[in-house]
Amino acid sequence: MKERLSELMDGELDDRSAAAVLEALGRDREARQAWGTYHMTGDAMRGGRPLSEGFAARLSARLAAEPTVLAPRALPAESRKWFALSAAASLAAVALVGWMAFAPRPQVAPSAAPVAQAQPEAKPNIVPLPTAANDYLLAHQGFSPRVSLQGMAPYVRTVSEQAVEPRR
Amino acid sequence: MTDREIDRQLVARAQRGDKQAFELLVEKYQRKLARLLSRFIRDPAEVEDVTQEAFIKAYRALPAFRGDSAFYTWLYRIGINTAKNYLMAMGRRAPTSTEVEAEEAEGFEEGEQLRDINTPESVLLSNEIAETVNSTIEGLPEELRRAIQMREIEGMSYEDIAQAMNCPIGTVRSRIFRAREAIAEQLRPLLDIRKDQRW
Numbered sequence: 001m002k003e004r005l006s007e008l009m010d011g012e013l014d015d016r017s018a019a020a021v022l023e024a025l026g027r028d029r030e031a032r033q034a035w036g037t038y039h040m041t042g043d044a045m046r047g048g049r050p051l052s053e054g055f056a057a058r059l060s061a062r063l064a065a066e067p068t069v070l071a072p073r074a075l076p077a078e079s080r081k082w083f084a085l086s087a088a089a090s091l092a093a094v095a096l097v098g099w100m101a102f103a104p105r106p107q108v109a110p111s112a113a114p115v116a117q118a119q120p121e122a123k124p125n126i127v128p129l130p131t132a133a134n135d136y137l138l139a140h141q142g143f144s145p146r147v148s149l150q151g152m153a154p155y156v157r158t159v160s161e162q163a164v165e166p167r168r
Numbered sequence: 169m170t171d172r173e174i175d176r177q178l179v180a181r182a183q184r185g186d187k188q189a190f191e192l193l194v195e196k197y198q199r200k201l202a203r204l205l206s207r208f209i210r211d212p213a214e215v216e217d218v219t220q221e222a223f224i225k226a227y228r229a230l231p232a233f234r235g236d237s238a239f240y241t242w243l244y245r246i247g248i249n250t251a252k253n254y255l256m257a258m259g260r261r262a263p264t265s266t267e268v269e270a271e272e273a274e275g276f277e278e279g280e281q282l283r284d285i286n287t288p289e290s291v292l293l294s295n296e297i298a299e300t301v302n303s304t305i306e307g308l309p310e311e312l313r314r315a316i317q318m319r320e321i322e323g324m325s326y327e328d329i330a331q332a333m334n335c336p337i338g339t340v341r342s343r344i345f346r347a348r349e350a351i352a353e354q355l356r357p358l359l360d361i362r363k364d365q366r367w
Contacts, residue, residue: 006345010319011170012326018169022177026188036195037352037359043199044301045320051202051216059194059220063187063227071183071231 002034009038175239183230190230194223197240201247208251218254222247297358304354308347315340316347 001024007013008021025031040050169177175196181189202219209215226246233242305313311333318324318332326344330337 002349003341003345006348007341008169008174010326010344011174012341013169015169015173018174019177022174022181022189025192026181026186032188032192032195034352035192037355038348039196040199040297041301041348041351041355042320044298045305045317048199048203050297051198051219055198055216055220056195059198059223060191062220062224063191063194066187066224066227068185068187069183069227069230070185071233 001028001031005031005034006038009035009042172238176235179230179233179235179239182227183233190227193239193243197243198223200240201243204244205247205251208248208255214254218251219247221254222250225250297355300354300358301351304351305347308350311335312343312347312350315343316351319344 001021004013004017004021005025008018013021025035036056043050175193178189178193182193198219201222202215205218205222206212206215209218222243226243229246233239305316308316314333315329318329319326324332326337326340329340329344333340
């Protein structure tokens with residue numbers, strides 16, 4: 001066990017063996033003492049000075065008095081990736097709908113004399129369209145310029161034109 | 169498994185309520201952290217108190233540790249902040265010349281000498297340990313001594329040591345372990361005697 005521990009400390013064990021040694025450290029008191037002594041030896045060889053033995057005992061007592069920490073288990077990396085992707089997709093969908101709903105509509109260019117122009121429009125000069133034009137408009141209404149989300153407006157106009165025709 | 173991964177595994181165990189796993193991290197880093205804090209605080213008793221406080225703070229903050237940085241880098245920052253808070257509470261100020269940026273944490277030089285802040289008896293005891301380690305190493309067979317020095321001082325991998333010593337990796341593994349055990353055998357009586365004595 002201690003030889004494996006020595007290897008573990010040097011980063012020379014594969015993940016599976018290392019996990020087994022770490023697990024065993026929890027049960028093996030002698031191995032835990034070796035862990036401390038080996039680390040102390042390394043520190044001493046590198047010129048470090050150990051702390052007092054009382055230090056370890058005091059800190060151990062303080063840790064024992066601390067409430068045990070329990071951290072929430074972290075999501076696996078794969079789950080986190082999918083969570084992030086779905087969150088990003090949701091945000092993108094919300095942004096798209098928001099943009100469609102609140103995007104600035106095309107505006108008529110401001111006129112230099114709006115009041116003067118308003119007068120002639122009071123009596124619009126309605127030019128009756130021939131029936132053939134209605135069919136043409138109906139067939140090509142998909143190409144007509146219009147702002148999105150106008151709902152039934154283009155159809156309503158076309159249908160009302162059709163309703164007028166039979167009376168003529 | 170790398171050193172950082174070992175720490176991560178121990179942290180994960182501690183986060184699941186295994187205090188013993190955290191104590192293994194304390195065993196590993198207590199001297200390194202104390203040496204760092206001795207740059208800020210002169211009194212040896214205070215250095216130990218602040219080191220303890222830093223470990224307790226780290227333990228309490230464990231749920232927040234996500235492993236984005238190495239454990240020691242994280243502990244290092246806690247240690248520095250604890251020392252600064254301590255000095256401020258005592259009406260003192262950490263000298264800016266000794267401030268060390270957190271980025272240096274990973275490369276903190278093991279070889280840096282701890283300021284000689286110990287009491288006469290602790291110096292004596294410290295010297296006794298150092299002498300024991302040194303004399304044991306000197307008394308080791310050449311191949312064991314070279315192997316443990318290349319590993320602990322040079323930080324070489326088993327593969328590199330095997331190439332340097334022209335022997336199989338298994339032999340390197342065995343030599344390093346035997347050297348460690350030989351030193352530990354000489355240290356154990358001293359460590360038993362030293363209980364509650366300060367360095």
